[in-house]
Amino acid sequence: MTKILFSPGKYIQGPGEINNVGKYAAGLGKKALILISAGGFRRNGQDILDGFETEDCTCEFEMFNGECSYNEIKRISALVEEKQCDLIIGVGGGKIFDTAKAVAYYEKTPVMICPTIASTDAPCSALSVIYTDEGVFEEYLFLPSNPNIVLLDTEIIAKSPVRLTMAGIGDALATYFEARACVESEATTCANGKATSAAYALAKLCFDTLMEEGYKAKVALEAGALTPAVEKIVEANTLLSGIGFESCGLAGAHAIHNGLTVLEECHSLYHGEKVAFGTIVQLVLENVPLEELEDIIEFCICVGLPVTLEQLGVTEITEEKIRAVAKAAAAETDTLHNMPFEVTEESTYNAILAANAYGHQYLGK
Template sequence: MRIFAATSRYVQGDAALDELGRHCKVLGRSALVITDADMARLLGDRVLASFKAADVACALEVFPGEITHAAITALAQDSLRFGADMVVGLGGGKALDTAKGVALKLGLRSISVPTIASNDGPASAAIAVYDDEHIMQDILHLPRNPDLVLVDTGVIANAPARFLRAGIGDAISKKFEAQACASAGALTLLGTPASLTGLMAADACYSIIRKHAAAALRAVEAKQVNNDLEALVEATVLLSTISFENGGLSVSHAIARGFSYLQRAKGTLHGDHVAYGLLVQLVLENRPLAFIEELIGFYHEIGLPTLLQDFGLLQPSNKEIRELAEKSMVSPSAARFSPPVDANQLEAAIKRVEQLGG
C-alpha cells in the first residue's frame, strides 16, 4: 500500500498575506489567528484587513511563547468562545504548531502562514509539542495536512537570513534521508514504504537548493524578492514536506533530536542541527570522501554549520559527543537506517565529522 499526503492548497508570492482572507473564505466563515507578540504587532493589521475585505470573521490571539499541551488547551477554549471554524497559525514554527494543535483538539480546519522559512513544518501534518524547557514531549498528527499553506515571500525576505539558512539545512537532508529509508525498507510517518513521489520530491528539493540557495540568501540579505528566493522557498517549505512525509526521515533528524539535550547548544536552530546530522549520516553511509568534502564546501559557502563549535560547543568534550550520540538514538528516525546503527557508531561518525568539518 502507498499513501500520498500533501496540503490541498499552497499559495506563495510577494504580498500573498494580503490575500489570506480570500483564500480562507472557501474554508469557513470565522477564523482564530494564533501568533506571537512580534508578529501581532508587525502583521496583525494586514491580516485583520484581509479577513475584513473577504467578509470573514477573525479574532487574533497571542500564544504564550512555547508550544505545550497547556497552551494548546487554553487557546482551544478561546477558539470555542469565539466560535471559530478554522485556526490560522501566523509566525514561526512554535506559533504554527500551536495553531495546528488547537485545530487537532477541536477538529477544525488548519491554515499555516509562516513568516520565516526555517523548516518544513508549515505544510506538515506533524505537531511537535515541548515542555517549558523546550524538550520535545510528543509528536502529534493532524488527520490531514493543513488545508492551506500561504507563504508571503516579501515577509520571508524581510526576516533575518539565519532563518532561511536553517530552512536550507532542514531541507537539504531530505534526499539522503528518503534514500536511506527506502534502502532500509522503513516505513514513513504515514505507515507505508517511501513512495516514488516522495523520492522524486526529495531529489528535486536537493537540486533546487544547490542551484538557488546562495543567490536566494543574497536576496534576503538585501531584503529583496527574486526568482531564486521564490524557488528556494518552494523547496524548503513545500517540497521538503512532501519529501519527508512521503519519503521518510533517518539519521539526520535523529541527530537533530539529540541536539535538544545539549545544554551548550540551547537556542540554536533545528535546521542547523539537521544539516550537521546529514554530515554524520553521510559518514555512516561511507559516502566518497570527495562528495562529503564538496558538500562541506557548499555549507561553508552559504554559512551552514560543519562543526559542533558552530553550536556554541567550543572544544566539545567526549562526554558531550557521547551524550549527543546516545540522545540521538531516542529518536525513531535512528532506526530507519540499514544496517542498524548504535550509539557507538554515531559517536565515531560525529568525531569523523569534527575532523572533516574544519
C-alpha cells in the first residue's frame, strides 16, 4: 500500500509579499506570462511590475476570460508559445490558478500561484478543476506536480471581500471530514496513493484551526484588521486544506458541490459556499451523532456559510432539480464513491433534502 504526500515546492505567506513576485519569478524563468483579471491588474498590477524592475526576468500580462475551460487553456497556451514565455504566474482566484496550472502542464513550464483571496484550497494542489465555457463542472485534471511556488500577500487578502475568505473556510471545512472518510475506506487519494499520517494530521489541524479562529477572523476582517486569527485562517484555507484534501482524498462534500453546478441558480455562489452545504450532506449520509451535525451547521451559520438550498439560490425546490443534483453527484467517476459505504443516487437525493431541512431547523432557532 503506497502512501504519497503532495505539496508545493515553496509556500510564502505574509504582508507585502506581492512586491516580491518578480524576485521569486527570476528563480524560475526569464519571461513570465501573468494570468490575471482586469480588476486584479488595476489593484495589483503596478506593484507586481515594480517588483520585476530589478530582476533578470520580464513579464507580460494577459486578462483571464472567466472560466477554467479547455478553450481558455488552449487560448493561454497559444499565447505562451507566441510570446515565448518560460514561466506561468496565476494571480487572483481559484479558476485563474487552475487555468495557469493546466497551461504550465501542457507547455512544460514552471508555475507560480499568487492568490489575492483565500477562498479555496486550489493554490497548492496538483489539480485543475475543468468546467465548460458555461460554468458546468466537466472533470478533474490531475497534474504530475504541484506549483513551484505559492505566494500570498495577507495585506491584500485582508482587503478582499470578507465573504471570499468565509467561502475559503467552507472549502476547508470539508477537508477533515472527507479525509476521515477516505482513510476509513482506504480510497486512493488525489495524489494517487493512500493517505499519509502527516497529511491526515494536517487535515485535522485545518479543522481545529477553523473552529478556533474562524469566527474571530470574520470579525477582524469585517473591521478591516489583519490579525493573527486572519493569518491562521489564510494558512488553513490555503496550505493545510490544500495538502489535506490532495493527500487524503475527496469524498461526499465535493461531489455534492459538483452536483450543484448543474443548477444555473447556483452558479453565482462561490465554490466553498457550495462545498460547505455539501459537507452537511455528507454528514447526513454518514448519520453522524447529532452533536457533531449541530456543531457544523451552527459554525456555518456563525461565519455566514449557506446551510439551506434557498441560501444557495434554489428558491424553487422541485424533485426534478434535486434528483438532477443527486444524479450528477453520484456519477460513477465522482468522489462520492470514496465514502466507506455504498452511496446511491437515491440515498444522495434524500440526504440533500434532509440537510436542507436541518439547515432550516437551526436557522429558525
